[in-house]
Each structure stands twice: as C-alpha cells, then as structure tokens.
Amino acid sequence: MRGLAALRNTFGVTNPHEPRSLFGEILDWMLAPLLLLWPMSLVITWLVAQTIANRPYDRELGERVQTLARQAAAVAPGDGADPEAARSALERAALVLLNTEEDEQLFFQVLGRRGELLAGDARLSVPELGPGASITRGEVRFRDEELGEEPVRVAYLWLAAAGTASASVQAGDSDALVQVAETLGKRSRLATEVVKGVILPQFVILPVSVILVWFALSRGFRPLAKLQQAIRDRESDDLSPIAERDVPEEVVPLVRSINELLQRLDKSMGAQRHFLADAAHQLKTPLAGLRTQAELAAREIDSGRADPATLKHSLKQISLSSQRAAHMVNQLLAMARAEDHGLAIRRQPVDLAAVVRNVVRDFVPRALEQRIDLGYEGPAAGAPAATRLMGEAVLLGELVRNLIDNALAYTPAGGSVTARVLPDPFGQVVVLQVEDNGPGIPAAERDMVFQPFYRALGTQVDGSGLGLAIVQEVAQRHGAEVTVGDALPRRNAQSPGALFTVRFPLQAPP
Numbered sequence: 001m002r003g004l005a006a007l008r009n010t011f012g013v014t015n016p017h018e019p020r021s022l023f024g025e026i027l028d029w030m031l032a033p034l035l036l037l038w039p040m041s042l043v044i045t046w047l048v049a050q051t052i053a054n055r056p057y058d059r060e061l062g063e064r065v066q067t068l069a070r071q072a073a074a075v076a077p078g079d080g081a082d083p084e085a086a087r088s089a090l091e092r093a094a095l096v097l098l099n100t101e102e103d104e105q106l107f108f109q110v111l112g113r114r115g116e117l118l119a120g121d122a123r124l125s126v127p128e129l130g131p132g133a134s135i136t137r138g139e140v141r142f143r144d145e146e147l148g149e150e151p152v153r154v155a156y157l158w159l160a161a162a163g164t165a166s167a168s169v170q171a172g173d174s175d176a177l178v179q180v181a182e183t184l185g186k187r188s189r190l191a192t193e194v195v196k197g198v199i200l201p202q203f204v205i206l207p208v209s210v211i212l213v214w215f216a217l218s219r220g221f222r223p224l225a226k227l228q229q230a231i232r233d234r235e236s237d238d239l240s241p242i243a244e245r246d247v248p249e250e251v252v253p254l255v256r257s258i259n260e261l262l263q264r265l266d267k268s269m270g271a272q273r274h275f276l277a278d279a280a281h282q283l284k285t286p287l288a289g290l291r292t293q294a295e296l297a298a299r300e301i302d303s304g305r306a307d308p309a310t311l312k313h314s315l316k317q318i319s320l321s322s323q324r325a326a327h328m329v330n331q332l333l334a335m336a337r338a339e340d341h342g343l344a345i346r347r348q349p350v351d352l353a354a355v356v357r358n359v360v361r362d363f364v365p366r367a368l369e370q371r372i373d374l375g376y377e378g379p380a381a382g383a384p385a386a387t388r389l390m391g392e393a394v395l396l397g398e399l400v401r402n403l404i405d406n407a408l409a410y411t412p413a414g415g416s417v418t419a420r421v422l423p424d425p426f427g428q429v430v431v432l433q434v435e436d437n438g439p440g441i442p443a444a445e446r447d448m449v450f451q452p453f454y455r456a457l458g459t460q461v462d463g464s465g466l467g468l469a470i471v472q473e474v475a476q477r478h479g480a481e482v483t484v485g486d487a488l489p490r491r492n493a494q495s496p497g498a499l500f501t502v503r504f505p506l507q508a509p510p
Helices: 002-010 022-075 083-097 185-220 222-232 249-303 308-339 352-370 393-410 467-477
Strands: 106-111 117-120 134-136 141-146 151-159 168-170 176-183 348-351 373-377 388-391 416-423 429-436 481-485 498-505
Touching (some): 022 141, 022 151, 022 176, 083 117, 249 308, 348 393, 352 373, 352 393, 352 429, 388 498, 393 416, 467 481
Antiparallel strands (some): 106 117, 106 176
C-alpha cells in the first residue's frame, strides 16, 4: 500500500493531508524499472530466439538449395534436349533431396534462362532486383514470403549458364534460378523452446527479487525505526543531544540538525525560565508594598487611631505600588510580544516620524510634571515621507516609548530630552535618536543595559529593567541596529548624558 501511495505521488495524484512514505517511494522506484523492463525482456528474448532458431535451419536450407542447383546444372536441357526428360530428372532429384521425416513442407522451383519453369512449384515468386542491384552467381540468399497464405522461408541462388564469364547478375539479366522454400513450424518450435528456457526462470526470479528488495529496504530502514523509538521514549523535558553512533551516515546531517534545534530550544527554555524567575522576583516588590500598606491602613483603622493624613499616605503608596505592578505587567507583555518569533511581523509602510511625534505628545504631561524639556526634531506633519519604512507600527511605538521613558527616568529635573528622526539623503536607512543629559552610561556597561532586568549600579531610579531589552528585541525584529554612546557635548553640561541611536533599513528585512 505504501508503494502504491508513492506511485500515485509520482504521477501527481497526491493527497495533501497524507504523509509521503519514503519506504514506499524507494520501493516503487526500484520495482518500477523491473516491471517495465520485464515486458521488454520478453520481446527481446523472442526476437533473439527467432534469430537463433533461423541460423541452423537457414544453413540446412542453403545446403539443400546448393545441392539442388548442382543437380539442376547437371540435368539442365541443352540445345536439342528433351525438356520433359529434364523436368522429370529434376523432380526425381528434388524428391530424393527434399525428402524429410519432419512434419515440414518443402517446395522447390527451377527456372530457365528465359524465365520458363523447368521444374517445381510455380507459386514461388521470382526475387526482384532493383535498378543497378546485383548479386553474385552461386551465392545463397534468403527471404520470407507467403505461399498459399502460409509463411515460408525461401533460399535461392542464380545459376551461371555455360560459357558465361561474368560472376554477377545485374537487374534485367536472364539466368537460371533455383529456389527452395520451407514452412516455419520447426523454427517456431525451436524459438518457443528457447523462450521457455529463458522466460520460465524469470517467473521465479522476479518474485524473489521483489522479496529481496523488500527485505533489504526493511533492513536498511531498521536504524530509522530504532531512532524513532528512541526519540518517542524520551521524557518531555529531555533535550539532550541524540547519539549519532548508531545512526546511518545519510541520516547524520538530519540528526545533527535536530540536535542543534534541541540545543537552541534548551537555550530558549532556559532563558524563559530565567525571565519568569526574574519577572516573579520583580513583581514581588510592588505586590509586597501593596500588602504592607493595606495591612498598615487596616491596623490603623482597627486601633481607632487612623487619621485622614495617615490613610491618605497609605492609599498613595498603594496607588504607586499598583502603578509599578501595572507598568511591570505591561512591560512583560510588550517583551513577550516583541520576542514572539512564531508570529511573523505584519509589515506595512509606517512613517517613523509620525510614530515619534505621537509618542512624544503622549509623554508631554509627564515631562512637564518632572520639569524636563521634552522636544522633537525631524520632519513635520505633512512633509514628504522620507522616513517611511516597512514594519509594524505597534512594535515601533513600543520601541520609541521605552527609549523616551528610559530617558525621562534618568534625566534630572531641569534637564532635557530630545527625540529626533534623521532621514538618509541616500535613501538607505532611517535614523532614530533619543538624547538626554542624565548621568549617562559607562562604556563598560553599554552592552549589558539591553539585558532584561539589568540596571546600572549606583542609580536610584525605579523601573522594571525591561525597557531597553524591549528596544533591542523590536530593533532586531525590524533588522535595525541599536547603539548607545555619550550625548553631544553641550555648554555648561554637568553630566555626559546618553545618546541612543537606532538605524532602520528602508528595505524590509527577511
């Protein structure tokens, strides 16, 4: 059944929901030539048997026509001879010569130089010589024809007349002709015996060959079955590499690819476990604050010493803790969305300048509350879309939002934060920059700030530690490059500040 399914696939009759059988396909490709060559072998064997059967009988028939030709030359009527006496002598000689005990019919014919019938059967036709064709006198030739609707094999030769010097007969010449014809019964029987001797063993060899091919394929696929069983018997958490020592050489590349996949999966699952552990640890702080403040407020109320100021302070702390928890949850969701490589980015044309303008507008109230000068530099609304790229607007908004949120968190009151979009005059990239005049990031820590939950030492900024990790992940999803350095030198600057630069390719990444 597997072989038939593979054969259907070979001729295009496929079922998209049915897996293809490699065993059946190989079996079909091995057996199909046998099944196609076997009828060809029968035909070739029959033709070869016919040739083999004709050779000895043609030799015997040629000897008979030569003997009859000598007899005809000996008794041929000369000038003044009696034709009837010559005919009788030829027929008697032919009866003695052509007498056979086999169940075959023999016919002969002797023609004179003028084409007259000297003896034999008049039904045998005279061989035709084409224009310019010639044959050697005394040379035996053979042909096939029908005599009274019965196929016969004819041997003939041309006799040289007395006193004739030429050794060849041209078309149109007159010369004596001797022909002997024989029915094909014994030839057919010999050919049949040859075919039987060759074909009958094939009826045994062919099924044995099929069984041996099946057995060889089954034995060859046995290591694959063991490999399948070994993988199936594994525990769900066993991501160790598959042993290659018992695997066939042709399957080693596949096993190595699976081992690489298992290694990447193990690394990914380890990163997820580490991420969940860090997330749980980070969420414990605001949740513990919520519980502590709620317990303090309840204790104050139970003791009867609660005053509005104390309760208001507790409620304010509860509100701050809930905001931290909500911000943490939102960041975790954004991180998960950015890391979800199973979902392809729904790329569409996005104006990066418009995204940055909208995000800056959303952060203006917070900047005013912190007394920070938040500004935007880049193309204005309605300008030519030189900053349009292929991407996902939601993820790009998360990237810009986290960069500005990080800059506002580390910029002191009275500072400034600038978000700028720089179109490339060569039309290759779009550059996004977020600059602040905060404490900056030391060169030794610039590669680590993009790790989840990492925070620079010595800072008292409250945050989740996920913002820059989200920026890095979204940038990678869009084929962009993120770099961090010192801000541009400014007059009377008390701190180096930080400058985050993201270079987006205008062509969609693969």
